[in-house]
Structures are given as C-alpha cells and as structure tokens.
Amino acid sequence: MTTGVRRRMGVEERRQQLIGVALELFSHRSPDEVSIDEIAAAAGISRPLVYHYFPGKQSLYEAALRRAAEDLAHRFSERHEGPLGGRLLRVMRRFFDFVDEHGPGFSALMRGGPAAGTGTTSAVIDGVRQAAYEQIMAHLGVTDPAPRLRLVVRSWVSLAESTALIWLDGREIPRAELELQLVHDFAALVAVPAAYDPDMAAVLERIMRDEPADGPFGDLVGRLVALVPQAPSPAPAARVPQQRA
Template sequence: MASPRTRMAIDVRREQLLDAGVALFAQRSWEEVSIDEIAAACGVSRGLLYHYFAGKRGFYVASVERAVQRLHETIEPDLALPPTEQLLTGLRRHFGGIEQHADAHTLLLGVAASDEDVAAIVARDREAFAERVLAGMPGAGGGSPLARAAARAWIGAVEAATREFIDRRDVTAEQLVALLAEALVAALLAASRLDPSIEVPAAVVAAAGGGIVDAIEAARQAEIQRVGGGASGVDLPSRTDPDR
C-alpha cells in the first residue's frame, strides 16, 4: 500500500497533468490532439500518461472534471453571509477569477452538446449551481419547477456574460456583477407572480415594483389615451394584438 506521502505525490502529479490538459483542450479539441502531443505538452512520457489515465479520451474527460473542480474552488459561497451578499460575492469571485482560470472557462464553454460524457459533467455542474442559487435566495420556492427553470435560465445568462467578458472586455466585471444580480432577482420575482408557491420577501417586491411587461403596456395605453387615441409615441406592440 502506498504511504500517505506517496499518495499525496501521486495526487499532486495527477493534478499537474490535468491542469496541463485543461490548458491544451481549451485551445484544441481532444480529437485533434495526438497522445504524443498531449504527453509533450504535459512534459511526461507517453507511458507515464497511460499510467495515470486510460488513454486520450480518459485524459480529456478527467480534464473537463478538473476544470469544473477549479471553478468550484473559486466561487464556493460563504454561507455566513446574507443571501444577497452571497450572490454578489460569488459573482465577483467568478468574474475576478476569469484571468486566473481562463482556460477552465474556455474549455467548459466549448464542450460539445453532442459529446454525451462531458456534456453530462457540465449538466451536473449546472444543476448543482442551480441548487446553490435557489438555496441562497430566501423563499425561492423549494421544489418549484418554475423557480428552477428561472435559475437555469439565469445560469445560461451567466455563461453568456462570461463568454462576452472573455472575448470582448468592453464592459467591466463589476457592471456584469450588478447586471446579473438584478437579473436573478427580477427573474425570481417574475416567477413568483406566476407561481404563488414562490415566496419573495415583501421588501424585495416593494423595491422592485410590479411586473415590467405590464408596466410597459400600462404606459403605452396611457400614452394612447393622452393623445386622444391617435398614434402613440411609445412604439410597442400590444400584447392582445396577434398581428403585431
């Protein structure tokens, strides 16, 4: 049996190889890379790579799992904080860690939906993320399918904003943090109006006001009445007019 020190050395070595794999597969698909290229990129022999992993495919799948683990370590929530602070802190850690973990983000964002093995890893991560989001929002409707759908949709927005931030850098991380935090609250508020089981704190409801779409429609109708039923200065389609 390997000693604890030997076991630790093996684990560290394996993580070092996987970190090299994350960097490699962030730039090229696993199908495009030969096992010899992987070994060279990792700075090891082909034989040693096979000692740790069951071939190229096994190394790629393990690299995707390593990317997920690295991002979890970055945004692990501080449960001692109030829910809104957990949300803001988690988002700040997420965008603040993009420079440090750019390869992990790029690899996960590039996972092909048709690759069932790795897509399942990413899907499990999204589901766990949705659970953390709902757990951190008081009254988010424990078990409500609509609340869960809202959380999943919001996670899609986080992923899109992450890709935008990596590719363009024409908005700041703090702007994205503020935008996404408000978007989550708005999504859960909208869900709560459709599903009474989702309880949102009264203070949040009062601060956010009524439904946005309804408010826009009310403003449109008010403008039509103001000009005596003529053309409105607010050019928005009516929710009740199927031809618009």
C-alpha cells in the same frame, strides 16, 4: 531527468500533476488544439508515460474537466450571512475569476465543439449546473421549490453561462459590470413571475426584506422606479416591504 522525476512521483501524484498540466493547457487553447506531445513536454515526461497514466487524450481531458468542475462548484460556496444581493455578487466575482482563468477551454466546452458532446462531459457540466442551482436554493432558504422558482433559478444559471461566454468573445464590457448585471438579472427574473404569481411574490418579498437601499437590489429598484414617469396606484397584490436603509 525524465526518469528522475518519474522515480520521485507516485502514481496518484503523477496523475494529479498531469491533470494540472493538461488543465492549464486545455484552459488557454481550445482542447482540440492541444496534443498529447505538448502535455508530455509540459509535464517533463515522455509521451508513452502519459499513456501509461491515461489511455488517451479524451480521458485526460475528462479528468481535467472534472477537476475544473470541482473547482468551479467550490467557488459557488458562500456563507449564508448578509443580504442575498451581496452574496450573489461575491459568487459572480468568483465565477468570472474562473471563466477568466479558463477562457478558451470554457468556451470550447460550452460551445459544444468536438471536445464536448460526449456523455461524460455533458454529465460533468450538468453536475456543475446542479451544484449552482442547489446553492441558490439553499441561499433562498427554499427546500421544496415550486416549478416556477425552479425554472427561474435554472434559467438564471443558464443566463450566467451565456453571459460569460458572450463576455469571453471580445471582452467588450468590463467583467465587473457583468457580475453586477447578473445579480440584477436574478432579481429581474424573479420579479417577472412575482408580478403574476403570489408564491413568487413571496419569494421576492423575502429576498428584498433584508436588502439595504444601497445594495445591488435596492439600488436597481430605486433606479428602475425612477425610469417610470408616473407610478399607477398600487394594486392589491403581494407587496414588498419597504427596504431598510
């Protein structure tokens, strides 16, 4: 049977099959706990044949990680249509889909266990972060971002990672709530420097201009304003135009 399967598959096809099998195993248990024997058994081939395609577990792990990274980066892709809040929410849903599908492997990788920490894995992770960062900047329509905006977007990407990791550790909060919270957090992290920096205030204004009052951002602003008992008279700062209903 093993030989039969082997005959039917070409080299690249077999490599791709092994990567898929390994990714499935690495996703559901900490990669350190997955053996080459298990991968061979799940793929229906012998252990030596696995080594024929991949010199060791680390190289198979890295190949699986690259495939997962491509998958994740692909999920950040979102049409440039409609208000930003809705776009980010759809991206966060796909991000949590990914985190849900690859939970233990995602945790093990991001928490820097023995499986992580090589130059290759760090580079793959940084590549995904960079893809996320570039997608956000493209949605903001900013081609030459100032340091403060770069910091906010990078910080938010990092916040999305840490929120997902905390969620995986017990899943105490419904993921839909956290998807929305991260969208809100993005607006909040933009709003904080916008309170002090005119360029960031302009970014916030552009974001809010197209937001409906019942979208994620509009709803948050309405609720937060309701939490403040007495609004001080407006200062002569950059102002967000009234949202469209």
